Amino acid sequence: MTSIHQLNYVLQLADNALILGHRISEWTGHGPILEQDIAITNTALDHLGQARSLYQYAAELYNMLPAETQGEVFSSPAFLNHTQPATEDSLAYLRDAWDFRNVLLTEQDNGDWAYTIARSFFYDNHSVLLYTALKDSKDATIAAVAEKSLKEALYHRRWSSEWVIRLGDGTEESKARMQDAIHARWEYTGELFDMSEADKAMLEAGTGADLALIKSQWLAQVAEVLSEATLEMPPADAWMQTGGKTGQHSEHLGYILAEMQYMQRAYPGMEW
Amino acid sequence: MNNEWPLWEIFIRSKTGLDHKHVGSLHAVDAAMAIENARDVYTRRMEGVSIWAVESKYIHASNPDDAGELYDPANDKVYRHPTFYELPIELKHM
Numbered sequence: 001m002t003s004i005h006q007l008n009y010v011l012q013l014a015d016n017a018l019i020l021g022h023r024i025s026e027w028t029g030h031g032p033i034l035e036q037d038i039a040i041t042n043t044a045l046d047h048l049g050q051a052r053s054l055y056q057y058a059a060e061l062y063n064m065l066p067a068e069t070q071g072e073v074f075s076s077p078a079f080l081n082h083t084q085p086a087t088e089d090s091l092a093y094l095r096d097a098w099d100f101r102n103v104l105l106t107e108q109d110n111g112d113w114a115y116t117i118a119r120s121f122f123y124d125n126h127s128v129l130l131y132t133a134l135k136d137s138k139d140a141t142i143a144a145v146a147e148k149s150l151k152e153a154l155y156h157r158r159w160s161s162e163w164v165i166r167l168g169d170g171t172e173e174s175k176a177r178m179q180d181a182i183h184a185r186w187e188y189t190g191e192l193f194d195m196s197e198a199d200k201a202m203l204e205a206g207t208g209a210d211l212a213l214i215k216s217q218w219l220a221q222v223a224e225v226l227s228e229a230t231l232e233m234p235p236a237d238a239w240m241q242t243g244g245k246t247g248q249h250s251e252h253l254g255y256i257l258a259e260m261q262y263m264q265r266a267y268p269g270m271e272w
Numbered sequence: 273m274n275n276e277w278p279l280w281e282i283f284i285r286s287k288t289g290l291d292h293k294h295v296g297s298l299h300a301v302d303a304a305m306a307i308e309n310a311r312d313v314y315t316r317r318m319e320g321v322s323i324w325a326v327e328s329k330y331i332h333a334s335n336p337d338d339a340g341e342l343y344d345p346a347n348d349k350v351y352r353h354p355t356f357y358e359l360p361i362e363l364k365h366m
Contacts, residue, residue, distance in 0.1 A: 033277065035298050039312035159308060166301075 004073060005201035007061040008101060009208060010142065011091075012198060012245060014054035015102035018092060019253070020123060021047025022260055023110060032113055039159065043120070046152040053145045055088035062086045074099045078265065093264035097254050098247040101196075105188035107244070107252045111181065114174070117163040118181035119188075124157035125221050126192045126214065133209035142207060161225045168229025179231050190240025193218070199245075279328040280306040282313075284320035290365060292324050300325075 025044035031037025062070065063085045074080065079094040105123060110116045131153055134146035167178035193215040195203070202208025219236055226233045243249065263270060277299040283292035295314050300306035306325035314320070334342060346352070 033299060035300065035309035035313055038316075039309065042312050042316055155311075162304070162308065166305075 008198035018051035019102040020106035059086040104244040114177040114181040121160040127153040139207040165229040168231040186234040196245040282310040283324035285322035
């Protein structure tokens with residue numbers, strides 16, 4: 001049976017993929033070198049592809065909810081005024097920031113190359129572990145998306161780890177910048193492991209993942225790469241930002257949505 | 273100071289059992305990055321299952337001016353073609 005928790009769980013996954021994918025896509029045409037411009041654009045497309053599969057599923061789940069339950073899920077006027085059944089597009093383009101469940105890490109700005117790499121590095125290490133766990137989800141759709149996405153995530157992790165090592169164990173300048181980025185983005189990593197209501201309910205139902213377990217594996221993986229990169233790892237018990245999973249976002253998300261949703265808001269239902 | 277990353281020649285094998293074919297070149301700081309860049313630049317439309325990268329400076333080429341003496345003498349040596357053999361049908365890529 002469909003529940004709000006199941007829907008919110010899928011949305012967490014979808015929103016992470018969409019928002020990070022959008023952020024990364026901002027590099028298109030601005031990469032430091034043509035080959036890396038293509039590499040990072042490929043990654044953005046991978047994230048968008050994952051987001052699409054997940055939004056299609058989320059729309060299906062939303063449409064199966066009884067009307068009164070649907071009313072409890074979102075409060076974005078544009079989405080609620082949209083009378084047709086929910087679709088992947090209405091979920092992406094008609095919800096306002098407070099209805100997005102992505103973690104704050106994914107919406108942080110690109111900064112320099114090191115900041116972009118640090119954000120991806122933290123995220124990719126998490127998604128490899130998460131998708132590995134979700135491959136065995138009792139929810140067949142989640143399991144299928146996880147299996148397909150895992151291969152992409154493995155390559156993303158390889159790419160971002162490689163850059164952390166290159167810049168960390170590179171020149172004085174590259175090391176300083178990479179270290180700075182690792183420190184600056186660290187406070188956004190804690191939220192990856194916070195158990196939201198949806199996370200708890202799905203773990204109990206055998207469809208979600210145990211984020212406490214993933215956290216310990218994540219810390220070990222990150223420590224290994226940072227040590228190879230001769231970089232300092234910030235303390236695991238540092239103070240962490242939270243809020244994304246419950247819709248309390250940083251200022252960045254509003255700007256992302258303004259740009260991403262503009263066309264569909266100005267010309268509803270437009271296609272090309 | 274030269275800020276350009278070294279150039280690499282990229283060879284892709286499109287299927288197991290076939291040979292690697294030259295597909296183009298790209299810039300990378302070392303072999304590991306050359307292979308990753310090649311994956312992103314040259315295999316994004318399922319072009320291959322294996323990548324070779326060779327730094328371009330290690331490729332030695334024949335001189336086009338020598339083409340006459342190098343290749344023309346083969347023109348009238350038809351007996352060098354193995355056209356007298358019947359190939360098994362299973363052999364698809366000769």
